[in-house]
Amino acid sequence: MNIAIIGNGKMGKAVAALAAERGHGVATVVNRIENPEGRALTADRLAGVDVAIEFTRPDAVVANLERLIRLRLPTVTGTTGWSNDLPKVTELVERHGGALLHAANFSLGVQLFLRVARQLARSFRGRPEFAVSILEEHHKTKVDAPSGTALLLQRELWTEEPGRRFPITSIREGDSAGRHALTYESRHETVSLRHESRSREAFAAGALAAAEWLPGRTGIFTFEDMLFGAAG
Numbered sequence: 001m002n003i004a005i006i007g008n009g010k011m012g013k014a015v016a017a018l019a020a021e022r023g024h025g026v027a028t029v030v031n032r033i034e035n036p037e038g039r040a041l042t043a044d045r046l047a048g049v050d051v052a053i054e055f056t057r058p059d060a061v062v063a064n065l066e067r068l069i070r071l072r073l074p075t076v077t078g079t080t081g082w083s084n085d086l087p088k089v090t091e092l093v094e095r096h097g098g099a100l101l102h103a104a105n106f107s108l109g110v111q112l113f114l115r116v117a118r119q120l121a122r123s124f125r126g127r128p129e130f131a132v133s134i135l136e137e138h139h140k141t142k143v144d145a146p147s148g149t150a151l152l153l154q155r156e157l158w159t160e161e162p163g164r165r166f167p168i169t170s171i172r173e174g175d176s177a178g179r180h181a182l183t184y185e186s187r188h189e190t191v192s193l194r195h196e197s198r199s200r201e202a203f204a205a206g207a208l209a210a211a212e213w214l215p216g217r218t219g220i221f222t223f224e225d226m227l228f229g230a231a232g
């Protein structure tokens with residue numbers, strides 16, 4: 001496969017390294033300086049590319065996606081912090097018959113963690129004696145807070161217990177690739193479910209698996225759709 005990588009930061013570099021290991025070609029890497037408002041994403045620049053993988057920033061991602069969708073280039077994005085624009089981007093994908101897969105977290109462990117978290121929420125439903133909280137910790141250069149994964153977790157928990165508050169605390173320090181914990185706590189006991197990412201490679205592997213899966217499909221997908229199918 002011939003891949004275009006949009007964003008040459010920590011994740012862009014991790015994807016490029018793993019793509020080479022897996023025998024994929026990296027046709028081009030697009031960086032911020034040359035790409036204001038997605039202007040480097042042209043048919044010429046992306047000729048011969050099978051799929052784009054986008055890891056940039058919340059303030060850049062939507063312009064990039066708009067360009068890539070209009071070019072009908074299958075695109076995988078892991079950038080977080082743009083969920084308010086999802087309806088607009090979905091409409092564009094549908095209008096242009098494009099293919100987009102987005103995920104706030106491309107690690108398999110997190111996807112399974114989210115499933116177990118729902119079971120936990122179901123078990124604790126209607127037990128107000130247990131206070132519930134979400135804690136997320138990331139490296140100090142992460143721009144958005146709360147993390148996309150914490151927001152996803154919160155949405156999943158609301159499907160099990162609508163109306164309950166699931167407050168999120170965000171910590172930005174050190175160089176953690178990501179820690180998330182869901183905790184139920186009463187006066188006398190604590191039940192906690194934790195996930196820790198120890199390396200960005202898990203995210204890069206998930207994004208590449210998505211990039212292998214997406215071409216040939218049309219529509220808007222999540223990593224969960226890919227892993228577990230539309231029925232979940």
Ligand SMILES: NC(=O)c1ccc[n+]([C@@H]2O[C@H](COP(=O)([O-])OP(=O)(O)OC[C@H]3O[C@@H](n4cnc5c(N)ncnc54)[C@H](OP(=O)(O)O)[C@@H]3O)[C@@H](O)[C@H]2O)c1
Pocket residue numbers: 006007008009010011012030031032033035036037038055056057058060077078079080081103104105106107142203
């Ligand atoms: N889905 C997942 O599994 C997952 C995993 C990890 C991270 N993330 C998310 O992915 C995003 C990137 O993370 P990261 O750790 O790689 O951050 P990062 O190291 O800050 O990299 C972001 C890169 O995007 C570049 N950029 C900004 N605007 C651009 C544009 N218009 N065109 C091309 N490149 C542009 C930045 O360039 P400059 O340095 O010049 O500004 C930077 O190199 C974040 O939103 C993060 O939350 C998701």
